[in-house]
Amino acid sequence: MxxxxxxxxxxxxxxxxxxxxxxxxxxxxxxxxxxxxxxxxxxxxxxxxxxxxxxxxxxxxxxxxxxxxxxxxxxxxxxxxxxxxxxxxxxxxxxxxxxxxxxxxxxxxxxxxxxxxxxxxxxxxxxxxxxxxxxxxxxxxxxxxxxxxxxxxxxxxxxxxxxxxxxxxxxxxxxxxxxxxxxxxxxxxxxxxxxxxxxxxxxxxxxxxxxxxxxxxxxxxxxxxxxxxxxxxxxxxxxxxxxxxxxxxxxxxxxxxxxxxxxxxxxxxxxxxxxxxxxxxxxxxxxxxxxxxxxxxxxxxxxxxxxxxxxxxxxxxxxxxxxxxxxxxxxxxxxxxxxxxxxxxxxxxxxxxxxxxxxxxxxxxxxxxxxxxxxxxxxxxxxxxxxxxxxxxxxxxxxxxxxLHRPAPAPKPPATPPAAVRVVAYNIRMGFGLDGRLDVDALARAVNGSRPDVVLLSEVDRGWLLNGGHDTLALLAGRLRMPYVFAPAADPVWGDAVLSRFPVRAGRTEPLAAHGAPTGAQALGVTLDLGGRDLAVVATHLQPPPGEGPVAQAGEVAAFATRYAAGRPLVLGGDLNTEPGDPAFAEFTRAGLVDALAAARPLRTSPADEPRSQIDHVFVTPGLSPSGAAAPRGTASDHLPVAVTLALP
Structure with a gap:
C-alpha cells in the first residue's frame, strides 16, 4: 500500500x-x-x-x-x-x-x-x-x-x-x-x-x-x-x-x-x-x-x-x-x-x-x-x-x-378482552442514567419489572447528535419486544412514544402551544384493540413556561384526550411537570379524569436518587378501576417510572 x-x-x-x-x-x-x-x-x-x-x-x-x-x-x-x-x-x-x-x-x-x-x-x-x-x-x-x-x-x-x-x-x-x-x-x-x-x-x-x-x-x-x-x-x-x-x-x-x-x-x-x-x-x-x-x-x-x-x-x-x-x-x-x-x-x-x-x-x-x-x-x-x-x-x-434490528412485529388482538391492563409511564431522559451513561438494559429492567401491557414514554430521543445520535426508542422497544408509536415534540427526532402488547388501530398527534416554554410539546393519542374492545391512550410531556406551571397545556391535553376518547375508556399519562393540588393538575380532574395513583400518594418520582416531587402521573376515565400503583426505585433515568393496574369496566 x-x-x-x-x-x-x-x-x-x-x-x-x-x-x-x-x-x-x-x-x-x-x-x-x-x-x-x-x-x-x-x-x-x-x-x-x-x-x-x-x-x-x-x-x-x-x-x-x-x-x-x-x-x-x-x-x-x-x-x-x-x-x-x-x-x-x-x-x-x-x-x-x-x-x-x-x-x-x-x-x-x-x-x-x-x-x-x-x-x-x-x-x-x-x-x-x-x-x-x-x-x-x-x-x-x-x-x-x-x-x-x-x-x-x-x-x-x-x-x-x-x-x-x-x-x-x-x-x-x-x-x-x-x-x-x-x-x-x-x-x-x-x-x-x-x-x-x-x-x-x-x-x-x-x-x-x-x-x-x-x-x-x-x-x-x-x-x-x-x-x-x-x-x-x-x-x-x-x-x-x-x-x-x-x-x-x-x-x-x-x-x-x-x-x-x-x-x-x-x-x-x-x-x-x-x-x-x-x-x-x-x-x-x-x-x-x-x-x-x-x-x-x-x-x-x-x-x-x-x-x-x-x-x-x-x-x-x-x-x-x-x-x-x-x-x-x-x-x-x-x-x-x-x-x-x-x-x-x-x-x-x-x-x-x-x-x-x-x-x-x-x-x-x-x-x-x-x-x-x-x-x-x-x-x-x-x-x-x-x-x-x-x-x-x-x-x-x-x-x-x-x-438485524427490525422492530417487533405488530401483535394480534387477544381472543377475549383482558380483565385488566398494566400501564407504565416513564420519563427516560433520552436513555441516560444518573451516572451519565447510556444504559438501555437498565431502562428495560426498570420497565419490565412492572410487567406492563402498555408503556408511555417521555423524553424519547431518536437521533439527537447532542445525545450521541442513538435511536433510544428502537433500542428499548427491541429489548422489550414491543412495537411502538412515536410522535415528535421538540423536533422530528425528540418526543413521546407509546409501546403496547396490543395492536394499534388508529392514532393522532396534536402539537401543543408553547405558551412561553422553550421546548415543544405534543399530545399523542392511540387506540388499542383489546380483542373486540378499544382503549384510548394519550401520552404527553408538558413543558411549563419559566417560573410558571403548565396550566394552559394541561387544559389543551385534557380537552384533546376527552375528544379523542369519544366515550371510550381512556388512559392519559406522562411527565406532566405538575404536582397534586397545583392548578395544572386540577385541569385534568376538572375534565372528569381520575388520578389513578391517588391511593398510593405520596408517590414521588423526581429526582430518581432522592425523590421529592410527584410530577409523573396517570389519569383515567371513571370506568377504569386502578390498583397496585407503584414507583419502582432505580437510577436508569432522572425520573422513576410509575406503574398501575387498570381493571376494565
Whole structure:
C-alpha cells in the first residue's frame, strides 16, 4: 500500500475513533456537567468551548516538536481514552476521560493536518465507516455496550487505528508529506478542506449520516397522515438508510462535470439542511437524502487539485514545520471550534427559547460556499484508494443492519378482552442514567419489572447528535419486544412514544402551544384493540413556561384526550411537570379524569436518587378501576417510572 493510502486509512480510522469519543463527550457535557439543565446554559457552553479554545495551541506545539511525534502521542492518548471509556463507571470519571479524549483528538487532527493537505478521502471514508458501523450496531455504540462484543470491537478498532498511524509515519530520516509548503499549488484548497472538517462533522452527525435519524425518517415515510410516526413492523418500507449512504459515497466518488456539480451539490445540501430546519416530520426523509448527497458532492468539490507529486510520496517533501502545515492545523482546530459552537447553540435553544434550525442551515451554507469557490481539480482525475463498488457494499451492510434490528412485529388482538391492563409511564431522559451513561438494559429492567401491557414514554430521543445520535426508542422497544408509536415534540427526532402488547388501530398527534416554554410539546393519542374492545391512550410531556406551571397545556391535553376518547375508556399519562393540588393538575380532574395513583400518594418520582416531587402521573376515565400503583426505585433515568393496574369496566 502506498504511503498516501496509509495516511488516508489512518485519517479515516482516526475519524471513527474521534466520533466514538464525541458520542460520549457530548451527552456527558449535558447529563454530567450540565446535570440535565440544572447548570446554566452559559456555564455549560463555556466549559464545552474551552476545550476547543485550548486546542488552538496544538498547531504551535506541532511546529515546535514536529507533527509525527506529536501525532503519535496524541493518537495514543486518543486510543487509550477510547478504551477507558468502555470501562468507565460513568459520572465525573467519564466526563474527564471524554474531555481528555476530545483534546487528544483535536491535537491529533492538527498534527495530521501538518502532513496531509488533502483530507477529503480520509474524512469521507471515516464518516461512511462510522455511519455503517453505527447502523450495524443498531445505533448503540461499542463504547456503551461493554461485554465481549463491546471490548473485542473496541480493541480491534483502536488497534487498527494505531497500526495505520504507525505505518503512515515516515521511516527514520525521511519526512512524508501530502503537500506541506505554503507556496505549494493548492495549499489554500487544502486549508479550506481542513477548515470544513468541523461543519462537515456537524452536518453528518445531525442530518446526513446519522443512522438513528435515517430510521426515524423511514418511519415517517410509511406512517399515516394522522400519525406519521407510526412504525409498521416487521418490514421497513422506505429504504432511507441505504439510499442515504449510497448517495453520500456516490456523490464523493463519481464526479460529474464541474459546472453541473458546482450548482447541484451545494444546492442539494442547503435545501436538505433547510428542510431539516423546518422541524416538519414529513420532510425529514427528503432532508436526509438531499443533505447526504449534497454533503458528499461538496466534499468532492473541495478535494484539492491533483494531489502530491511522486517525490512527495517517496518522502522527500518540504519541512513539515512550514507555514502551510501550521495554517492547516489552525484551520482544522478552528473548524472544530465551529462544530462546538454549533452544537452548544443548538442545545441552548431548549433552555433559552430561540429557533435552532439556523445551526445546520448555517453549517450547510458554509460548506456550500466553500464548495462553490473551490478551485477546479487538476487536469488528471484524482484517484481514490478504494474502488467504486464500496458504494454498493456500504448500502448492503446498512440494509443488513436494518434487518438485524427490525422492530417487533405488530401483535394480534387477544381472543377475549383482558380483565385488566398494566400501564407504565416513564420519563427516560433520552436513555441516560444518573451516572451519565447510556444504559438501555437498565431502562428495560426498570420497565419490565412492572410487567406492563402498555408503556408511555417521555423524553424519547431518536437521533439527537447532542445525545450521541442513538435511536433510544428502537433500542428499548427491541429489548422489550414491543412495537411502538412515536410522535415528535421538540423536533422530528425528540418526543413521546407509546409501546403496547396490543395492536394499534388508529392514532393522532396534536402539537401543543408553547405558551412561553422553550421546548415543544405534543399530545399523542392511540387506540388499542383489546380483542373486540378499544382503549384510548394519550401520552404527553408538558413543558411549563419559566417560573410558571403548565396550566394552559394541561387544559389543551385534557380537552384533546376527552375528544379523542369519544366515550371510550381512556388512559392519559406522562411527565406532566405538575404536582397534586397545583392548578395544572386540577385541569385534568376538572375534565372528569381520575388520578389513578391517588391511593398510593405520596408517590414521588423526581429526582430518581432522592425523590421529592410527584410530577409523573396517570389519569383515567371513571370506568377504569386502578390498583397496585407503584414507583419502582432505580437510577436508569432522572425520573422513576410509575406503574398501575387498570381493571376494565
Amino acid at each position: 502506498r504511503h498516501r493510502q496509509l495516511r488516508t486509512a489512518a485519517l479515516a480510522l482516526g475519524v471513527v475513533v474521534l466520533l466514538d469519543v464525541l458520542r460520549v463527550w457530548l451527552p456527558s457535557i449535558i447529563t454530567v456537567f450540565g446535570r440535565a439543565a440544572e447548570t446554566p446554559a452559559e456555564l455549560l457552553g463555556a466549559f464545552a468551548l474551552g476545550w476547543f479554545v485550548l486546542a488552538l495551541a496544538a498547531p504551535v506545539l506541532v511546529r515546535r516538536l514536529g507533527p509525527h511525534p506529536v501525532g503519535a502521542v496524541a493518537a495514543g492518548v486518543l486510543a487509550a481514552t477510547r478504551l477507558a471509556l468502555t470501562a468507565a463507571p460513568g459520572g465525573r470519571v467519564q466526563l474527564w476521560l471524554g474531555c481528555a479524549g476530545l483534546l487528544a483528538g483535536l491535537v491529533w487532527l492538527a498534527a495530521t493536518a501538518a502532513t496531509v493537505s488533502r483530507p477529503v478521502p480520509g474524512l469521507a471514508y471515516g464518516l461512511a465507516v462510522a455511519a455503517v458501523g453505527h447502523a450495524l450496531l443498531g445505533t448503540e455504540d461499542l463504547v456503551w455496550r461493554g461485554g465481549v462484543l463491546g471490548w473485542v470491537g473496541s480493541v480491534l478498532l483502536v488497534a487498527a487505528f494505531l497500526a495505520a498511524q504507525l505505518a503512515a509515519s515516515p521511516p527514520a530520516g525521511r519526512v512524508a508529506l501530502d503537500g506541506g509548503a505554503a507556496s505549494e499549488p493548492g495549499g489554500g484548497a487544502g486549508r479550506a478542506a481542513w477548515l470544513l472538517v468541523g461543519p462537515v462533522l456537524l452536518l453528518a452527525g445531525q442530518v446526513a449520516l446519522a443512522p438513528a435519524v435515517w430510521d426515524a425518517a423511514a418511519a415517517y415515510w410509511h406512517g399515516s397522515v394522522d400519525l406519521p410516526g407510526l412504525a409498521l413492523p416487521p418490514a421497513r418500507l422506505a429504504a432511507v438508510p441505504e439510499v442515504a449512504i449510497g448517495l453520500f459515497l456516490a456523490a464523493v466518488l463519481l464526479r460529474p462535470p464541474r459546472p453541473v456539480a458546482r450548482l447541484l451539490w451545494p444546492a442539494a445540501l442547503v435545501v436538505g439542511a433547510g428542510l431539516f430546519a423546518t422541524d416538519r416530520a414529513g420532510w425529514l426523509a427528503p432532508a436526509v437524502l438531499l443533505a447526504a448527497a449534497g454533503l458528499g458532492g461538496c466534499l468532492a468539490l473541495v478535494d484539492g487539485p491533483g494531489g502530491p507529486s511522486p517525490s512527495q510520496d517517496l518522502g522527500m517533501a518540504a519541512d513539515p514545520g512550514t507555514d502551510g502545515g501550521r495554517r492547516r492545523g489552525f484551520a482544522v482546530v478552528g473548524g472544530m471550534l465551529g462544530f462546538a459552537i454549533g452544537a452548544v447553540a443548538y442545545y441552548a435553544a431548549y433552555d433559552l427559547g430561540y429557533p435552532n434550525g439556523w445551526v445546520p442551515a448555517l453549517a450547510a451554507l458554509a460548506v456550500a460556499v466553500a464548495a462553490v469557490l473551490a478551485p477546479p481539480l487538476a487536469a488528471a482525475p484524482v484517484r481514490w484508494p478504494v474502488p467504486v463498488w464500496t458504494v454498493l457494499a456500504a448500502m448492503l451492510l446498512t440494509a443488513v443492519g436494518g434487518g
